Amino acid sequence: MDHPKELEGFRYVGDKRNQVVHEIKSCLTPAKIEDIIANQAYATFGPDELSEARNRGYRLSSCCSAN
Numbered sequence: 001m002d003h004p005k006e007l008e009g010f011r012y013v014g015d016k017r018n019q020v021v022h023e024i025k026s027c028l029t030p031a032k033i034e035d036i037i038a039n040q041a042y043a044t045f046g047p048d049e050l051s052e053a054r055n056r057g058y059r060l061s062s063c064c065s066a067n
C-alpha cells in the first residue's frame, strides 16, 4: 500500500478502538489502515516498535505478516 501521509516515518500504527496494531508495510488488508485513518483512530508509538505497542496493551493484527 502507499504509505499514508499521516503515518509518514512510522512503521506501526495502532487502532485505538480495538487496541490492535498493524505493521504498515506488511499489512495484508490496507483497507483496515485506511479505515483507522479515516476515523482518526490511529495511535503511534515511541519508540516505533512492536514491543512498545505491546507494552501499551496493543496486539499485532493477524493480517500483518510479521505476526
Ligand SMILES: [Zn+2]
Pocket: 021, 022, 023, 026, 027, 028, 029, 032, 061, 062, 063, 064
Ligand atoms: Zn494489518
